[in-house]
Amino acid sequence: MDSHTVPERDMDTYLDAVHSVAFDCHPKQLASDIGMSVKSLYRRLAEEDPMPMRLIDFVGIFWNVDREYQMRLIAPFLDHLGVVAVKRSEAGKVERGDVLASVLEAQQGSGKLAALIQVAIADGVVDDEEAAQLEAQHKAIEQQMSTLMGQLRAMRRPLTVVGQ
Structure with a gap:
């Protein structure tokens, strides 16, 4: 532009x-x-x-x-x-089970996207409806991955300085 x-x-x-x-x-x-x-x-x-x-x-x-x-x-x-927003995870409030559930959701979302892509390209043309479904699923994966990364950030421990 x-x-x-x-x-x-x-x-x-x-x-x-x-x-x-x-x-x-x-x-x-x-x-x-x-x-x-x-x-x-x-x-x-x-x-x-x-x-x-x-x-x-x-x-x-x-x-x-x-x-x-x-x-x-x-x-x-x-x-x-062209951005997605997810709720920020609070430090100390995220459990391993939350993270593992987010990983599974992201994997399921990726599998769903792969299935949509397979159907969309089967005839060699992506129509408007297929494009909308692909875009929506891609956005869902972005949200799932952002949530996952936020959870991992919330689990991060600050570095401890030894000897001071």
Whole structure:
């Protein structure tokens, strides 16, 4: 991409996530939580309203919903950046069994990806549906591997300095 090319962004992708979360979280309660009248919140969420959703509205919603909804709000941004996010493992809170389970999940995910690849390339062409399945499974493996590495980091002991 050269310096004069503007990346294409579909704002509906981001706004759809906000609308979905706002309506799933009961707009009246959410409006109260973010210090806005219900009428103002509905206006901000209305696609045809001349006063669109502002960043401050998005941030207010983000900080006033639970983690599941926060992940739904942030997912389109992560997709746009081409990254995945996983919950960080706390040092001292990870057991060997957790790590072994993560290894098995990653192996199963890799096996599933291999099976999808085999089906997708059988006819010599990867169609849109197959490409979407491959992309989704690849993303799942990235998340599994990131979780595994985070668990291993959380199990790491700091070096001890001897003789000081």
